[in-house]
């Protein structure tokens with residue numbers, strides 16, 4: 352039976368100071384097999400509330416597949432994925448999973464190119480209505496303020512009335528992150544968010560992600576080790592669908608197996 356998103360009640364403000372060691376996500380013995388190819392093998396990992404976890408590993412290690420499992424795009428052959436210790440994600444559909452507070456950013460930015468930057472954030476904020484109903488419905492002043500604040504956070508204040516299609520690649524990446532943030536997710540999954548960004552944009556996104564940790568929990572897949580070093584609390588290394596190592600970046604960088612399969616000598 353699929354779990355109804357409505358059963359999930361968001362923690363109220365008093366819960367915000369729950370112990371950071373509480374897991375927001377617990378993956379247990381996840382197996383994913385694509386027509387005989389074992390993409391994830393008995394994969395287990397926990398992410399704590401407010402933690403910023405980086406997931407690294409060679410191409411084909413299973414990083415994107417892992418995000419597909421968490422968001423309901425891929426159903427594992429076995430194993431479980433507990434969200435906030437109460438919802439079993441592998442039994443829910445993608446829409447229900449998104450509604451209960453898990454946001455995902457794919458590698459390629461997906462914004463509405465023909466609409467303005469402001470309108471993109473407006474649509475994201477009012478998520479579940481149709482596009483035109485959303486644009487016709489007036490924002491209240493509180494929502495307007497929140498979008499204005501988000502434009503500042505994204506450094507897109509000057510671009511608010513520009514068509515999103517006219518933005519640089521990096522600006523589109525920031526806009527898409529903003530479209531997730533206005534939905535106030537608990538857990539944000541970001542697949543190679545710094546790909547295609549300039550050095551300055553990469554540096555600012557590191558700063559932004561650090562500022563989000565604590566208020567949100569984040570899982571970031573990234574190949575740029577400098578970026579990982581700047582942002583990560585803990586790092587999980589995947590290899591051939593399995594967890595090869597986990598710890599601080601220093602710890603995994605010193606791990607012989609990690610050096611052999613990923614970092615090189």
Ligand SMILES: Nc1ncnc2c1ncn2[C@@H]1O[C@H](COP(=O)(O)OP(=O)(O)OP(=O)(O)O)[C@@H](O)[C@H]1O
Nearest residue numbers: 385386388390408409410411412413414415416417
């Ligand atoms: N739908 C699918 N059907 C068959 N094989 C798949 C499918 N999705 C992924 N795979 C395979 O599973 C393996 C893991 O892929 P995945 O995309 O998760 O790797 P990744 O760690 O994200 O790699 P990259 O760093 O290149 O993005 C790859 O060998 C890929 O070819």
Ligand SMILES: [Mg+2]
Nearest residue numbers: 414415416542
């Ligand atoms: Mg990938």
